Amino acid sequence: MRNGVLILQLPPRLTVAEAVAFRSGFAGWLAEVEGLRQVVLDFGGTAIIDSSGIGALVGAIKTAQERAVPLEAWSLNRQVFLALQMTGLEKVLPITAHSEGLLPQLSHTEDQRPPLTHPSVRSAVKRGLDVGGALVGLGVTALLFLPIALAIRLDSPGPILFSQVRCGWMGRHFRIWKFRSMVTDAERLKGSVVNQAQGAFFKNDNDPRITRVGRILRKTSLDELPQFWNVLIGDMSLIGTRPATPDEVRRYAIPSWQRFDVRPGLSGEWQVSGRSSIRDFEDVIRLDLRYQQNWSLGYDLKLIVRTFLVLFSRNSGAA
Known part of the structure; x- marks a missing residue:
């Protein structure tokens, strides 16, 4: 002093x-x-x-x-x-x-050179896998864009794409992209929907803001196809942790910030472990930290395979 x-x-x-x-x-x-x-x-x-x-x-x-x-x-x-x-x-x-x-x-x-956090962030091979996967994913997105866009527009007035600020590696803000699966004033209506989750995230199995086409997009995870762009530019990875919103992060205790030591993923432990049934934020943190502890290139490939198995299973998708 x-x-x-x-x-x-x-x-x-x-x-x-x-x-x-x-x-x-x-x-x-x-x-x-x-x-x-x-x-x-x-x-x-x-x-x-x-x-x-x-x-x-x-x-x-x-x-x-x-x-x-x-x-x-x-x-x-x-x-x-x-x-x-x-x-x-x-x-x-x-x-x-x-x-x-x-x-x-x-x-x-x-x-x-990036700050010293998790070794996955510095892996050139992981980044190469992300770029290759993102290019393939964007190719698929281009093929499906017109029919998905038409279905969204016929079902509900408003934009085709939805963007939202999320928190990525080291808590850095970035804009995530999805095909719109909710009504246009969904953020304003959020306060009227009951949160069925515990802790710093939001979930409702029968969210009335989701459109008819939106439920199909979420069930098949087609709403997430535009996120391959986020992967290509480096905001996200093919495999990582669940991308959080700033509102969620404001409620974090300091230990929960550990999940930001890796880039958020298009898929990850939370995706292949039944994301529709996860209700407790502590379970999200546990899965995110388990990914960090077990990470290797082989583990990423294993989670990619498991992601495809989940997507093609009867109970896939987000509720």
Whole structure:
């Protein structure tokens, strides 16, 4: 504490255990200081940050904003800076001028390397599999686009495609694309539909907002074909974790942010394990973390095969 400036030195690793401790203590540290004018986060000794760390920083930024206390960051190394840059946090967490001197020393190769999180994110073979699968999937989408578009338009007025902001790797926001399966004012009507799930996600087996054609699209997973574009541009992977909405993420405890250490998937453990019957958010987290623990290229291929088996089974699709 110096002249009303609280300096907090962050740990060498800001991963789940450290992130939980930082987030739970942050508000208390601010409350203990009288005449607080500014808070500085000193990253000088921090070498690694993962999605849980990003979640803790998001919470700290919100707390500082609520208390109208300026928050700044010092001495970011390349991994921490890249993590903040790719998630957009550098726009709301200013980096002080004296620490920016570290950044021009980065080589072009180092500057393009992603932050250290899960090995699947750095796998060139997995990315190649994603690109190849996305190109095939987009070819199928092109062939089916006209009949699906016609069915959607005849059944319900409104756009053919539906887009929504989701949270991807490291919590970064991206726009997901689907064939529209609900009425056009579905978001406005959401509050009138009972949520049958427990925790930070929404599900209703008989959601009245879903159109007749929409139920067929969801049953066959054809509504998700446009997401091959998200896979092609790198927002998603063929296999990964369930893509979450920002509304869901705002309800996350810090440990739940671990699911963002990998890219969200067009399919994954949640898809092949009976996504229609999953009602508890803790089950979603358990499946996402199981995927991270078991990940290998062979495991991805196994889940791709299981996805096709589920799609062609009698009980496939989302309710």
